[in-house]
Amino acid sequence: MPNSPMVPTVRRRRLGATLRTFRNKAGLSLDEAAQTMGWNGPKMSKIENAVQAIRPGDLTTLLTTYGVTDPQVHTALETLRQDAQKKGWWQTYSGIVQPPYADYISLESDAQRICAWSPLLVPGLLQTAAYARETITGITTTRTPDEVSALAEVRMARQSVLTRPGFPLELWAIIHEAALHHRFAARPGTMRDQLRRLLDASELPNVTVQIMPLDSTAHPGLVGGFSIATFQPPMPDVVVLENANSSAYVEGEEAVPFTRAYEHIQATALSVEDSLVRITELEEGHRK
Template sequence: MPNSPLVPTVRRRRLGASLRRLRNEAGMTLDAAAGAMSWRGPKLSKIEGATQAIRTADVGALLTVYGVEDDQTRHALEALAREAGKRGWWQTYSAVVSPTYADYISLETDADSICAWSPLVIPGLLQTAAYARETIAGVTTSRTPEEVAALAEVRLARQAVLSRPGTAPELWAIVHEAALHQRFAVRPSIMREQLRRLLDVSGMPNVTVQLMPLASTAHPGVVGGFTLTGFPPPMPSVVLLENLSGATYVEGDDATPFAKAFERIRATALPVEDSLARIAELEEGHRK
């Protein structure tokens, strides 16, 4: 019985797309490149299409065929091949973590920068446990209480990436002030604790928090939130767009408009010091 094709995860898609781009830059057809590797053409096509794995050693050999000598490029793609098939900690939660969500967690794990524009909720990497549980329970239409609790655990476990020694990503989170006025009927203290969490985490050297004021001028972020994950060269950025039906990824050159939009959103938001002062003011208001 033939082996089933691999599921094209985000990591495999990024690797396949990079190898395809380098092959095209080398001016080689699929058949020519496969022939240089003593492969049949379909094998390379499947690797580029992310439905077949490739050994780390073969990545290095293929890059040599393409004339790629840059050490940074070689190391990045070899590392991606090495990590593509590994099981992450989130596999423990496979009963509640969809393949699309698992893809994003792997992206977050690999990223060296994360730019989040969040107009409606606090970004997951900055949430308290109580806020995570309440917001997950509020938006879901089909999850059991046990599944909500498990998803909240996943959200909190993701936050470990921010304190990872030596390789923690830079997080720049811009949150609309309206999100900070959310009320929780059962536990009114949830938002106060969440505001305190924002102030505390903003003290980390790799975390920057800005607020979009209620009285802001028009900016590209009015059409919706997004998260832009960046990676060491030569890997392109990936954008995550979320909605009720799941998530969509925007990759490669298509992510460029989002990077430009984030810069305009950042310029429109309150300066960092003013943002933290406003968060502290709101947090103090909850104490009265």
Template structure:
């Protein structure tokens, strides 16, 4: 029986993209790099395009060819290589979590920093279980059982904020309009969500800013996005999402989003004023 074709995981794609960049930085063509490794060019191409896996020993030799000597960079790529085919906890929800969402959870679990611009909804890493259930049910056509399972997944994702040794650094900018959402079936949902935002802001690795209703024009007016940053030399990845569809922008193409995020951050309320505004909204819902 022939072997099943290798399904490119998001980790393998990131590794391939990083190796392509390192080859270009070293000034080598695909043929030259393949020759240095004693390979045929198609093998090198397949590795860079995530069609074929690379063994850790071959990765170490390839990094030697590219002149990568930094121990941290080599360690990062070695871990990415070894983890490329591993199953994540989210794969136990394979009937519920669609592939684009699974890809994002994988990115989130590997990232060292997430920069989120959220003009419509509170980011998943900051949601309460009730808010997650209400919003998932409102924007999808999933069954009640599927909604409950997806809310469980969203809560499980939040463990990256407290993972031992290297908790994810999260910087979330929320538009104030997202905090005026109302839930008829469970009116306390938004007040509890606002309380959650205040509580999680006490964590040293979490920063929350609010874009006021009366803000000046800024790049975020074109839509929300999530910028995931990884230990170098792995390049940044940007997630663009709309109505259940996801698109990824990677490598040098992610740079404009990083610049845009800085401008969005400058247009938002300061961190201190943002927390005051959240507290005001939370207090208003108690009346």
């Protein structure tokens, strides 16, 4: 029976993108790089496009060919190569977590820093369980109550990256104020508790929250939400663009415009201090 085709994972795509960057810096074409390895061009293309895995010895040789001698870079990419084969904790929910979502959780778990612009919802890493259940129920149209509960569990489990020992994820979240005015008629305390969660999370040294006010001026974030994941060098930044059915990834140099856009969004939003004041005012309004 033939082997089933390899499914590219976000980790393998990041490895391939990094190798492509080093090849371009070395001034080699696909065919030239492949020739130095005794391969054909299609094999090199498959590795860079995450269709085919690369063996550890070949990775070392390829990096040397590209003039990459930094042992930390070799170690980082070998770790990424190994991790591409591993299963994460989210695989326990394989019947619930679809491949695009699994890719995102993998990326999130590897990231050093995430900058998120969220115009419609509180970011998943800052949600309460009740808010997660309510929003998942509202967004999905085919999930059973048990599946909704499982997805809420996954969302809560993801938040462990904010408090993991040694290297907690740095999160900078900019949330549109409109997202904080949602009403949950059946459970009116949901938003109040969610606002309190934002205030509590903001006390973590690795978490920053800004609010985009309702009366803000025009800014690049008007076209939609996105997240920028930053990793330890030499891995490039990855931008995640989400829609109702899937996620799209933008990597390397193509991510630069999103970084500039995020800086503009930061400058347009309320300051961190004023954002906390606004969240506090909204939370107090729910207690009256």
